[in-house]
Amino acid sequence: MNPILITIVTLSAIGLLVAAILFLVAKKFKVEEDARIDQVEALLPGANCGGCGCAGCRDFATKLVSLDDFGDVQCPVGGGETMNKIAALLGKAATVQAPKVAVVRCNGSCENRPTVNDYDGFGSCKVKAALYSGDTACSYGCLGCGDCTRVCKFGAIGMDPESGLPVVDDTKCTGCGACAKACPKGIIEMRPKGLRGLRVVVLCNNRDKGAVARKACKAACIGCAKCAKVCTHEAIVVDNNLAYIDPQKCKLCTKCVDECPTGAIHKFNFPVRKAAAKPAVEPKPVSEPEPVVEVAPVLAEEPKPVVKPAPKPVVPKVEVVADDADSDDVIELDID
Amino acid sequence: MKNRTFTIGGVHPAEHKLAKDAPIEKFPIPAKVAISMAQHLGAPATPVVNKGDKVKVGQVIGTPTGFVSGFVHSSVSGTVTAVEPRADLAGNKVMHVCIDVEGDEFEQEIDCSDRIDREIKLSAEELLEKIKNAGIVGMGGATFPTHIKLAPPKDKKAEYLIINGSECEPYVTADDRLMREHPHEIVLGARIMARVLGVETVVLTVEENKPEAFEALSNATMRYVGFNVFRMKKKYPQGGEKQLIDAVTRRRVPSGGLPIDTGCVVQNVATAYAVYQAVQKNKPLIERVMTVTGQCLPEQKNYLVRIGTPLSAILDSVGGIPAESVKVVSGGPMMGKAVANLDATTQKGSSCLLVLTPEQTARTPEMVCIRCGRCTQACPMGLEPWLMNRLGRAGDTAALEENKIYDCIECGCCQFTCPSHIPLLDIVRTSKADVMKIIRSRAKK
Amino acid sequence: MARLLVSPSPHFQSPQTTQVLMNDVLIALAPATLVSLLFYGWNALLLLAVCVATCLLCEFLIEKYLLGRKIPSISATIITAVLLALNLPPAAPWWIAVIGSIAAIGIAKMCFGGLGQNIFNPAIFGRVFLLVSFPVAMTSWAAPQGWLPIDAFSGATPLAQINEGLRQGIPASEIIAENGLSGWRAFFGAAGGSVGEVSALALLAGFVYLLVRRTIRPHIPVSILGTVVILTTIFWLVNPDKFTGPVFNLLSGGLLLGAIFMATDYVTSPMTTVGMIIYGVLIGLITVLIRYFGSYPEGVSFAILIANMTVPLLNKYCKPKRFAA
Structure with a gap:
């Protein structure tokens, strides 16, 4: 017979046989899965960022299907819209949380916070933080190795070469919180995005006494509490020499911004008015994809009569500094 | 007899023992000292003096906080000016007691004479109490409180006391000088610890590059039964606790185990010396021998330094550090910590102050791994640093645990030997911390 | 400051x-x-x-x-x-x-x-x-005239001559004697073949240098050469007519070049001692099998390529001796 024919016949036979085996195996070992998981997964953004606390979007979908009540389970990337869609699909109620955005609470740029020694180890904040307090005199601030930028799956955070600090692009940030987890100094806070992205934040994490903090960094919060005094909404708490603005209470009056003697309090995304006298220590606006830090020296709001607010003992939602110097970690070793 | 050594891995860094011919000198008492409350492994001590108090040399200024902790004594006499957190050599804030020095007045019972007091009068319990009250810690660098090591759990029996005089770190000569100049005190300290532990066999180990110290210890132990002096091969990390036990007894400390699991207790020679001072002379741990060395320094010194002396004062005494940028290391070049703050003060574990120029020490750019396997050959724990480096960068903690990252002793052999200058230990160290955290949280559940 | x-x-x-x-x-x-x-x-x-x-x-x-x-x-x-x-x-x-x-x-x-x-x-x-x-x-072994005033060795390589001869049923020892193919000739530099195979002595000099400088560890070359010597000795003792002897095999062809310089390439060889030895034995084994039973006269290159494929597995399963069990 024609060899070509033989070849075709044998190959086809092998193909059919293998297909039959595959079919049988697939039948026999089929895993029954809730069909809704696929539907939910299709609604999720598919970023697999882990911001929800699950191993990926499919894992999260499985969890959502199994939950009776969503509670505060939330897809930070998709936000309320996605959660509502999923809730509608599954016939459950979703509690919508305000979308969040990462805020780097450090303004220790090269200019504000000069280095006092030279770090020569592996370029990772984690390694650096485990070794020592850092190459500047401030032991609370950004280490500048960019661990946060490497974990971001959305390209929303990048190092500004001029200031040596990470800069968040609000439009890209999904609020998954990966950067906040990666930061060994805990300076990145997930704050509510707020109306039109308007925010007033203390860009400092230094809990040293005022003089020490000021010496280390020109833009440090010195814990003088002037901001807390000027605040009419009791939104500012000074604890451990560090002011914290509660985003839930802040009414964005921005009085504190002008009051701060070191310029540690910043406002974001406020419309720019006519340039008046610029505060001395304002950092340069970063011209990354979109201007993130905008300087608005004059305010729209009329100052209200100052009422002295007794600082409420509200525990600020400050991430605890990951202190990796766990003494138990040290291996007992007697090398000399 | 053949020189002993451990069985797996190890490297041979150039030894650079520049200060080995410099006799121990007393370092002048500085005008101000700042004594750290965290000079031992475990919880920092609680300060028991207040601003304005007058203290004498040897007075307790910090008491233990919890089980793994220790006493801290004043190393000078004078007035307490502050009890406050200060930056240690890594820049981290630690509670310090700062004292302005006035005179040099010792507590009454302290015997400062050089007379060697050979008779051990006290019982084991009394000796242990005395060691504990003297605030003695492992002086090789680990600073584990000695009294805890000398009181093993009831179900474990110590068979050997190993006195570690290997000093395998390059540059460091503090122990070498101590063994040469005070062999009798060291041997007496070893006898005291042997009595506390109830062991018959004491082994003193000296690396082959210190023949004078070997000679001195051999002579000093001549008339004691059960005392042996072993000559060790020159190989790093010969002085590592686990490696030393392997070299001496061929027993291996199990994974996650303690040296006592092999029936061995290892103590440094400087610790033995301190034990002698504490027990026979009533002198708590207030000073230690410290090498000040480096090719770029005009002088190489071995100083007897009071605890709490600022590092800058010590460096100034040898002409200060050269003007250009340098690395100052507290401890040896393999395991020592780089100093970020020269205002920091000496501690019980500071065996050396090493000054290196950038040419000697600066990291060179990392190259790709050429899979030469040198790190695996060098690892004294039989691990695979190249693999842990990859897994660590990927954050695969499960695979890291499978590959026994928790056995790493952070000796630095892998990074030392890597021809591509990959910062293996930087990665392995942080990955290990992550894995240990996971293991601990699992154990808690 | x-x-x-x-x-x-x-x-x-x-x-x-x-x-x-x-x-x-x-x-x-x-x-x-x-x-x-x-x-x-x-x-x-x-x-x-x-x-x-x-x-x-x-x-x-x-x-x-x-x-x-x-x-x-x-x-x-x-x-x-x-x-x-x-x-x-x-x-x-x-x-x-x-x-x-x-x-x-x-x-x-x-x-x-x-x-x-x-x-x-x-x-x-x-x-x-x-x-x-x-x-x-x-496989054209016509040799150009070199810078030395001696005749170039044209013609097939010793291994190819043996392979050809054996196929015609001539006993190995006779082929060697006939063509003057003693292994010792190859040792000092007089064997036909690839450019680098010309002198075993020069290759060994390089080997010694690498060992002295601790550039490579001896495990891989020694286990390759050892395996070849042991296997060829056994075969040769069983039937000297059909199989060539250990000295000839050791010194001819690209074995030394391969064992010293190619098999020891860091990137493509295992990292642990046990892995190295297994890898070396594997190369030696495949080389001998190809030389004796394959259709190619020379098998070192193929042997190394095949062994290269096993390296990831060897790295995975041949863990170093751990300190703590």
């Missing part, structure tokens, strides 16, 4: 850098290269130059335009080039060297991600690529 440099320990680095290691391998290759130049003259020099130039150019272009990097180690590339040149027949045309270099660097090395990532030894891959693509050109 002086600026302090701060980094995690260790603060010391061994002086043996990757650059030094690669340069040491090049130095170790120098005697064999020089001897082969003496024997084969201008054409060998041309092949060497073409290989080096093509390899460097190829790697440079790929690194620069596809990966956006610089060549990590020029010496490593030159090693590949020199090894490839040493693996060509002395009379090979220059374009063979070009194609071989492109295959070695472009396919075997850069496709996998460059230095440190390749599975196969690039030089061996290049040689085998040429061997199966241009079998005639790669």
Whole structure:
């Protein structure tokens, strides 16, 4: 017979046989899965960022299907819209949380916070933080190795070469919180995005006494509490020499911004008015994809009569500094 | 007899023992000292003096906080000016007691004479109490409180006391000088610890590059039964606790185990010396021998330094550090910590102050791994640093645990030997911390 | 005041850098290269130059335009080039060297991600690529006149002569005697074959240099050569007519070149001692099997390529001896 024919016949036979085996195996070992998981997964953004606390979007979908009540389970990337869609699909109620955005609470740029020694180890904040307090005199601030930028799956955070600090692009940030987890100094806070992205934040994490903090960094919060005094909404708490603005209470009056003697309090995304006298220590606006830090020296709001607010003992939602110097970690070793 | 050594891995860094011919000198008492409350492994001590108090040399200024902790004594006499957190050599804030020095007045019972007091009068319990009250810690660098090591759990029996005089770190000569100049005190300290532990066999180990110290210890132990002096091969990390036990007894400390699991207790020679001072002379741990060395320094010194002396004062005494940028290391070049703050003060574990120029020490750019396997050959724990480096960068903690990252002793052999200058230990160290955290949280559940 | 440099320990680095290691391998290759130049003259020099130039150019272009990097180690590339040149027949045309270099660097090395990532030894891959693509050109052993005033050894390689003779049913010892193929002739440098196979002595000199400098550990070469010696001795004792003896096998063909310089390539060999020994034994075994029973007269290249494939597995399963059980 024609060899070509033989070849075709044998190959086809092998193909059919293998297909039959595959079919049988697939039948026999089929895993029954809730069909809704696929539907939910299709609604999720598919970023697999882990911001929800699950191993990926499919894992999260499985969890959502199994939950009776969503509670505060939330897809930070998709936000309320996605959660509502999923809730509608599954016939459950979703509690919508305000979308969040990462805020780097450090303004220790090269200019504000000069280095006092030279770090020569592996370029990772984690390694650096485990070794020592850092190459500047401030032991609370950004280490500048960019661990946060490497974990971001959305390209929303990048190092500004001029200031040596990470800069968040609000439009890209999904609020998954990966950067906040990666930061060994805990300076990145997930704050509510707020109306039109308007925010007033203390860009400092230094809990040293005022003089020490000021010496280390020109833009440090010195814990003088002037901001807390000027605040009419009791939104500012000074604890451990560090002011914290509660985003839930802040009414964005921005009085504190002008009051701060070191310029540690910043406002974001406020419309720019006519340039008046610029505060001395304002950092340069970063011209990354979109201007993130905008300087608005004059305010729209009329100052209200100052009422002295007794600082409420509200525990600020400050991430605890990951202190990796766990003494138990040290291996007992007697090398000399 | 053949020189002993451990069985797996190890490297041979150039030894650079520049200060080995410099006799121990007393370092002048500085005008101000700042004594750290965290000079031992475990919880920092609680300060028991207040601003304005007058203290004498040897007075307790910090008491233990919890089980793994220790006493801290004043190393000078004078007035307490502050009890406050200060930056240690890594820049981290630690509670310090700062004292302005006035005179040099010792507590009454302290015997400062050089007379060697050979008779051990006290019982084991009394000796242990005395060691504990003297605030003695492992002086090789680990600073584990000695009294805890000398009181093993009831179900474990110590068979050997190993006195570690290997000093395998390059540059460091503090122990070498101590063994040469005070062999009798060291041997007496070893006898005291042997009595506390109830062991018959004491082994003193000296690396082959210190023949004078070997000679001195051999002579000093001549008339004691059960005392042996072993000559060790020159190989790093010969002085590592686990490696030393392997070299001496061929027993291996199990994974996650303690040296006592092999029936061995290892103590440094400087610790033995301190034990002698504490027990026979009533002198708590207030000073230690410290090498000040480096090719770029005009002088190489071995100083007897009071605890709490600022590092800058010590460096100034040898002409200060050269003007250009340098690395100052507290401890040896393999395991020592780089100093970020020269205002920091000496501690019980500071065996050396090493000054290196950038040419000697600066990291060179990392190259790709050429899979030469040198790190695996060098690892004294039989691990695979190249693999842990990859897994660590990927954050695969499960695979890291499978590959026994928790056995790493952070000796630095892998990074030392890597021809591509990959910062293996930087990665392995942080990955290990992550894995240990996971293991601990699992154990808690 | 002086600026302090701060980094995690260790603060010391061994002086043996990757650059030094690669340069040491090049130095170790120098005697064999020089001897082969003496024997084969201008054409060998041309092949060497073409290989080096093509390899460097190829790697440079790929690194620069596809990966956006610089060549990590020029010496490593030159090693590949020199090894490839040493693996060509002395009379090979220059374009063979070009194609071989492109295959070695472009396919075997850069496709996998460059230095440190390749599975196969690039030089061996290049040689085998040429061997199966241009079998005639790669087995023409006409030797050009060298710089030494002695006759060139034209004709087939000793292994090819034996292979051919055995197929015709002539006893091995007779073929050896007839053609003067004693192994000792190959030892000092008088054997036909690839450029680099000309002198076993020169190759061994390189081996000693590598051992003294601690560039390589002896495990791989010793286990390869040991396996070959043991296996060939057994076969030879069983039937000396059909099988060639250990000395002949050890000194002929590319065995020494392969065992010393190709099988010990860091990237494509195992990292642990046990892995190295298994790898070496595997190469020795396959070499002997191909030489005795295969249709090719020479099997070292194939043996190394096959063993290269087992390296990831050997690295995975041959863990080093742990300190703590």
